[in-house]
Structures are given as C-alpha cells and as structure tokens.
Amino acid sequence: MTAEPRPLRVGVIGTGAMGGAHADNLHSRIVGAQLAGVMDVDEARASEVAARCGSAAVFRDSDELIRSESIDAVLIASVDDTHAELVLKCLRAKKPVMCEKPLATSLVDAQKIVDAEIDLGRKLVQVGFCRRFDSQHLAVKREFESGALGRPIMYKGWHRNVGGGGREMSNELFLFGSAVHEFDSIRWFLGQELEEIYVRGVNTDPDLGEDVYDLLLFQLSLTGGCLATFDVYQSAVYGYEIGVELVGERGTALIGPPHLPVVRAAGSYSARIEAHWLERLGQAYIAEIQAWVAAIERGTPVGADAWDGYMALLGSAYGMEALNSGAPQQVPVHESPAFYHDSG
Numbered sequence: 001m002t003a004e005p006r007p008l009r010v011g012v013i014g015t016g017a018m019g020g021a022h023a024d025n026l027h028s029r030i031v032g033a034q035l036a037g038v039m040d041v042d043e044a045r046a047s048e049v050a051a052r053c054g055s056a057a058v059f060r061d062s063d064e065l066i067r068s069e070s071i072d073a074v075l076i077a078s079v080d081d082t083h084a085e086l087v088l089k090c091l092r093a094k095k096p097v098m099c100e101k102p103l104a105t106s107l108v109d110a111q112k113i114v115d116a117e118i119d120l121g122r123k124l125v126q127v128g129f130c131r132r133f134d135s136q137h138l139a140v141k142r143e144f145e146s147g148a149l150g151r152p153i154m155y156k157g158w159h160r161n162v163g164g165g166g167r168e169m170s171n172e173l174f175l176f177g178s179a180v181h182e183f184d185s186i187r188w189f190l191g192q193e194l195e196e197i198y199v200r201g202v203n204t205d206p207d208l209g210e211d212v213y214d215l216l217l218f219q220l221s222l223t224g225g226c227l228a229t230f231d232v233y234q235s236a237v238y239g240y241e242i243g244v245e246l247v248g249e250r251g252t253a254l255i256g257p258p259h260l261p262v263v264r265a266a267g268s269y270s271a272r273i274e275a276h277w278l279e280r281l282g283q284a285y286i287a288e289i290q291a292w293v294a295a296i297e298r299g300t301p302v303g304a305d306a307w308d309g310y311m312a313l314l315g316s317a318y319g320m321e322a323l324n325s326g327a328p329q330q331v332p333v334h335e336s337p338a339f340y341h342d343s344g
Contacts, residue, residue, distance in 0.1 A: 008293050009036035011071040013062050013086060015049040016040070018100055019077030021278055021285060026075075027053035029286050033293045039065045040078075062086060066093050073296055075289075076100060080177055084109035091116045091124060096296045098289070100128040102180050103309030105172075107317050110310040118339045123301040126292050127309035129184040131242070133291065134284035136255045140246055141189055143253040150249030152190055157182050157230030157244040162237060162275060169208050171201070171323060174216060174232055175316045181242075182218070182230045183315030184304060189246060192224035193311070198328040199319050205235045218319060239273035240280055307340040 012023050015038050026035040039059040040046035050056040059065040066074055066089050073096040076086050084104035090097035091113070103125075104110040117125055131137045144152055159178055187193065197220050201213025208214055214235045220228040230244075245254045262271045274280040288303065295302040304312075314334065322329040 005032075005297075007032055007034040008296060009034055009070060009072045010075055010293075011037035011039070011059070011065045011068070011073075012049075012075045012077060013039050013065060014076065014078030014082075014100075015042075015046045016077065017278065019075070020045075020049050021282075022075055022077055022289060023049050023053050023056070025286050025289055027056075030290050030293055032297060033289075037065050037068065037071055063089065066090055066095065071095070073097065073293075080173075081105050084113060087113050087125060088116055091120055094120070094122070094124070096124045096126075096292075098126045098128060098292050099309070101184075101309070102176050102313055102316070103127050103306065104313060105176055107310070107313060110306075110313050114306050114310055114337070117306050118337060123305060123339075125306040125309070126295075126301065127184075127304040127306070127312075128288065129181065129188070129304040129308070129312070130281055130284040130288045131181060131185050132188055132303055133287040134281060137185070137244070137284075140244065140253040140255055144189070144246055144248060149246075149251040149253060152226055152246050152248050154226060154247040155186055155190065155228035155230070155244065156247065157185065157228075158233075158241065159230065160233040160236035160239075160241045161277070162240055163235060169212055169214065169234065171211075171213055172320065174214070174234055175320050175323070176313070178234070179216065179218065179230075179232045179319060180312045180316045182232070183319075184308060184312040185244065186220070186222070186228050186315075187308065187311060188304075189244070190222065190224065190226055190228075192222035192226055193334070194220055194315050194318070194331045195223055196221045196328050196330055197315065197318050197322050199322040201323055204233075208235075213323070216319075216323070220315075239275050240277050241273055242280065305340055307336055310334075 012019050023035050035053045035056045037057040038046045038050050046058050050058045074090050076099040087099050201216045216232045218230050243255045260272050291302045318329045318331050
C-alpha cells in the first residue's frame with residue numbers, strides 16, 4: 001500500500017491581515033499543504049494565528065523559520081521593506097518562496113533577487129500578483145486570447161481602496177504597494193512593456209498631509225503600440241473596487257463593476273460593493289496559493305516570477321519619477337534574461 005505523500009510544510013512570515021488570511025487558507029482550504037510555522041514581530045499576533053490554525057509552530061525569528069528543517073517553503077507577507085532581504089535568505093536556503101507584492105522596494109534590491117535566482121539555476125520565487133488568478137481577470141484575458149476582439153489597443157484600469165487600513169500613507173506606498181498591481185496586469189494581459197509614463201496626483205484627504213496624493217492618474221504608452229491609463233484612489237469611502245476594460249479593434253471586454261449580483265427590489269436597482277480587498281479577492285488568493293503548492297510538487301513554476309516582480313517595480317519607480325518631476329518619463333528597454341523566457 002502506497003503511503004500518502006507528506007503535505008508541503010509552509011511557514012508564513014508576517015501574520016497581519018494578508019498573512020493571517022494566507023495562514024487560514026493553508027490550514028483549511030489548500031490541498032497538499034499545511035501551515036507548519038508562523039513568525040511576526042508581534043509575537044502575540046503570531047501566537048493567535050497559530051492557535052486558530054492547529055499545531056503551527058511560532059518562531060521568534062524569521063531566520064530561524066527559513067532555516068528550519070520543519071519548513072519546506074516560505075510565504076512572505078511582512079511589511080514591504082522586508083521582502084527583498086527575506087526572499088534572498090530563502091534563496092540562500094534553497095527553499096521555494098511566495099512573496100507578496102512588491103518583490104522589493106527598490107530596483108537595486110529586486111535586481112539582487114533576479115541575479116541570485118539565476119546564479120542558483122532554479123526558479124524558486126513566485127510574486128503575489130493575485131489578479132492573475134482572479135476568475136474575472138482570467139475571463140477577460142481568455143476573450144482577447146481567442147482573437148475575437150481583435151488586437152488590443154487600450155487598457156483602462158481602476159484600483160480604489162476604502163482607506164489606508166491604519167498605516168501611515170505616502171506616495172511611495174501608493175506607487176509601490178498599489179499601482180504595482182496595475183503594471184503587472186498590463187504586462188500579463190498584453191505582453192507589452194512600458195515605453196513612457198506620465199503621472200498626475202491630487203490630494204482629496206487633508207488628514208494625509210498636503211504632499212501625499214491619494215488619487216493618482218497614470219497615462220502610459222507601451223511597446224506594442226497600445227495605450228494604457230489607470231487610476232489608483234486610496235480614499236474611496238464607498239468601498240473597495242478593482243477593474244479593467246481592454247479595448248480591442250473589434251470589441252471590448254470589461255471586469256466589473258459590479259462583481260456581486262444586481263438586485264431589483266423595493267423600487268430600486270442596486271448592487272453591493274465589497275468593503276475590503278480580502279472580500280473581493282478571496283477566491284483569487286486561494287487559487288494562487290493552491291497553484292503555488294501544486295507547482296512546487298511538480299517542479300514547474302507558475303504565476304509571476306522574480307523578473308515579473310522586477311518589471312512591475314520598474315513601472316512604479318519610473319511612475320515616482322514622473323510624479324515628482326511633473327513630466328513624462330521615457331523608460332529604457334529591459335531585456336528579459338534568458339533564464340526567464342519560459343515564464344508563465
């Protein structure tokens with residue numbers, strides 16, 4: 001009788017809203033994996049997550065978790081500026097790592113990750129661009145890949161948050177923590193790279209400080225002759241909403257709104273908008289981690305790789321230059337290393 005394969009033992013670093021959700025999914029919704037350990041600078045929070053997720057160990061130190069023989073793979077959901085260092089430590093330990101976006105907070109650090117993975121000769125890094133696993137985004141991508149709508153000529157996106165979730169807000173956080181999703185989506189949908197970027201910002205919430213722009217508007221030109229525009233709004237008090245319309249030569253495909261059912265009742269026509277990103281993207285997070293676990297078992301990477309993480313960060317970095325300068329920025333050509341040519 002063949003023994004059942006051992007589940008992939010995953011350690012989660014960072015147990016805030018995102019890390020806590022991943023921990024819950026690994027414990028109860030992901031096939032072939034188990035939550036084996038957690039670590040957070042807030043040890044009480046890590047202990048609370050471990051207690052509700054079975055027998056997960058609580059590590060006091062991220063290095064200890066990464067090096068532990070009881071951990072097969074690592075999921076990083078800590079604060080953004082810790083990502084690059086933790087990913088590099090995972091590569092040195094030769095352990096598969098899922099890193100929530102952004103891969104890093106500087107192009108220099110992202111390049112270090114790319115170089116380290118190439119030197120290792122194995123693809124171990126997946127970046128948490130969950131829209132690649134969202135059913136609506138996938139449906140729009142399939143429509144254009146079928147050819148029925150013709151060549152894509154314009155991307156229009158929107159990304160609106162209720163607020164900052166208690167974190168101190170900054171232009172850098174908006175560019176590298178939110179807009180980075182759009183830069184990855186554009187590359188994933190269109191297979192085109194950024195040529196030029198122009199960004200304008202306004203402040204709609206005086207409590208943030210006059211130098212913080214909570215509404216950013218992006219205008220881009222791409223290498224395949226396609227145009228792109230999107231907004232990122234961090235003070236949308238009405239709810240959480242993401243969407244995209246791809247415009248083709250023969251038609252368009254649109255993601256929401258609304259994502260939820262439209263209701264006709266009591267003389268009104270209405271649809272509810274999700275209040276939180278975990279509610280809107282819950283299905284995508286489960287699909288993303290399930291695909292990551294299966295890919296580790298097969299030895300065939302899926303999703304956004306380290307180079308995708310670098311190129312999305314490139315958009316954020318030049319977007320920051322455009323915002324600060326008030327002028328369009330030309331983006332130099334960045335050739336994908338051969339190591340990443342078969343990326344999915």
